[in-house]
Amino acid sequence: MSKDSKNNFVVLKNICKRFGQNTVIGDLDLEIEKGSLVTLLGPSGCGKTTVLRMVAGLEKPTSGQIFIDGEDVTDRSVQHRDICMVFQSYALFPHMSLYGNVAYGLKNLKLPADEISQRVDDALKLVNLEGMGDRFVDQISGGQQQRVALARALVLKPKVLLFDEPLSNLDANLRRSMRETIRDLQKRFNITSLYVTHDQAEAFAVSDKVVVMKDGDIMQQGAPSELYQVPDSLFMANFMGDANIFDGHFDGETITINGVQVKANQRTVESKASGHYQVGVRPEAITLSHEGQPEHICKVNKVVYMGAMYEVSVTWGEHELLLQINSTEFDTDIKDQAYLSVNPVGVFLLDPVVLSSKKVQPELTAEVA
Numbered sequence: 359m360s361k362d363s364k365n366n367f368v369v370l371k372n373i374c375k376r377f378g379q380n381t382v383i384g385d386l387d388l389e390i391e392k393g394s395l396v397t398l399l400g401p402s403g404c405g406k407t408t409v410l411r412m413v414a415g416l417e418k419p420t421s422g423q424i425f426i427d428g429e430d431v432t433d434r435s436v437q438h439r440d441i442c443m444v445f446q447s448y449a450l451f452p453h454m455s456l457y458g459n460v461a462y463g464l465k466n467l468k469l470p471a472d473e474i475s476q477r478v479d480d481a482l483k484l485v486n487l488e489g490m491g492d493r494f495v496d497q498i499s500g501g502q503q504q505r506v507a508l509a510r511a512l513v514l515k516p517k518v519l520l521f522d523e524p525l526s527n528l529d530a531n532l533r534r535s536m537r538e539t540i541r542d543l544q545k546r547f548n549i550t551s552l553y554v555t556h557d558q559a560e561a562f563a564v565s566d567k568v569v570v571m572k573d574g575d576i577m578q579q580g581a582p583s584e585l586y587q588v589p590d591s592l593f594m595a596n597f598m599g600d601a602n603i604f605d606g607h608f609d610g611e612t613i614t615i616n617g618v619q620v621k622a623n624q625r626t627v628e629s630k631a632s633g634h635y636q637v638g639v640r641p642e643a644i645t646l647s648h649e650g651q652p653e654h655i656c657k658v659n660k661v662v663y664m665g666a667m668y669e670v671s672v673t674w675g676e677h678e679l680l681l682q683i684n685s686t687e688f689d690t691d692i693k694d695q696a697y698l699s700v701n702p703v704g705v706f707l708l709d710p711v712v713l714s715s716k717k718v719q720p721e722l723t724a725e726v727a
């Protein structure tokens with residue numbers, strides 16, 4: 359591996375995977391830094407699980423190499439990769455106690471009984487199942503079963519932990535507490551982890567880096583805030599939440615959309631050259647008030663109460679926009695007409711648009727995502 363890969367504990371190089379004639383992964387490179395948690399996020403069928411299974415050794419790449427801790431493991435079996443996997447379905451042994459489930463891997467390693475006992479007790483304690491070792495799998499809840507699965511993986515102290523949609527079978531409240539447990543333990547023990555989910559909130563909550571996939575390719579990767587604030591394509595802008603898309607112009611300091619100037623945020627000023635762009639505005643970056651300049655006037659079409667926020671549809675010039683306004687900040691007297699203002703923090707530029715004349719190209723007409 360090259361020198362700049364030395365901090366990367368897991369490295370996938372030029373990975374291609376075909377099932378018969380179907381190329382599922384084209385040519386994928388992926389790097390996971392030691393001690394970090396990287397999540398593969400993407401729509402169903404984009405190839406996330408296939409990548410995870412290749413790292414696990416459950417699928418063999420058609421071509422390419424996989425390195426773990428500097429060693430080429432491409433041809434090694436699951437048992438010889440020093441990885442553990444946490445599945446959506448928990449995959450526990452129903453005929454064994456919780457203790458038996460967690461101890462299983464350690465017994466296979468033929469460790470002394472007192473060491474096994476100590477490590478299993480410690481692992482059950484870590485996942486808040488202290489003193490429950492004698493219970494059987496059918497005597498505990500789904501959330502507790504997933505904690506056992508986590509304890510069973512942690513107790514082996516693997517080099518790499520792999521998570522395959524681990525929270526999908528849990529209800530919303532349990533998902534939140536379980537993802538906190540996973541993230542807390544992963545950070546506490548510095549375990550290099552690869553995590554698969556199709557849930558953006560989950561990906562953001564647990565990850566150091568999120569890798570967004572589509573049709574077997576990586577679309578963009580980065581810290582969660584980077585992906586949300588600086589998406590680099592229309593697909594990413596829409597996949598990472600909602601976005602109102604305009605044609606606009608950036609002069610180095612301000613962005614002009616629909617005849618209105620918005621001061622560019624620092625990030626944009628530092629990273630983008632002047633020119634024409636598609637401009638994205640997040641729904642939470644637009645607010646409404648009773649007064650303003652004529653060019654800010656908009657028609658209020660629909661107001662929907664969502665609890666924490668109001669979703670508001672407005673027409674601004676020729677643009678249909680979606681707004682998400684914090685419930686505590688929304689003036690419910692706002693009815694048919696209002697004046698909008700745009701917070702620069704929620705504004706980003708997509709790739710420059712090459713225009714052959716001053717006329718705006720038809721396919722670049724603003725649309726609401």
Ligand SMILES: Nc1ncnc2c1ncn2[C@@H]1O[C@H](COP(=O)(O)OP(=O)(O)OP(=O)(O)O)[C@@H](O)[C@H]1O
Nearest residue numbers: 377380382400401402403404405406407408409556
């Ligand atoms: N063993 C297999 N044989 C043939 N095709 C497969 C096999 N495993 C996966 N595929 C195909 O590979 C593609 C990617 O599947 P994969 O399960 O990796 O996607 P995913 O992003 O994890 O989707 P999901 O979120 O629905 O699990 C799909 O088109 C799937 O049908």
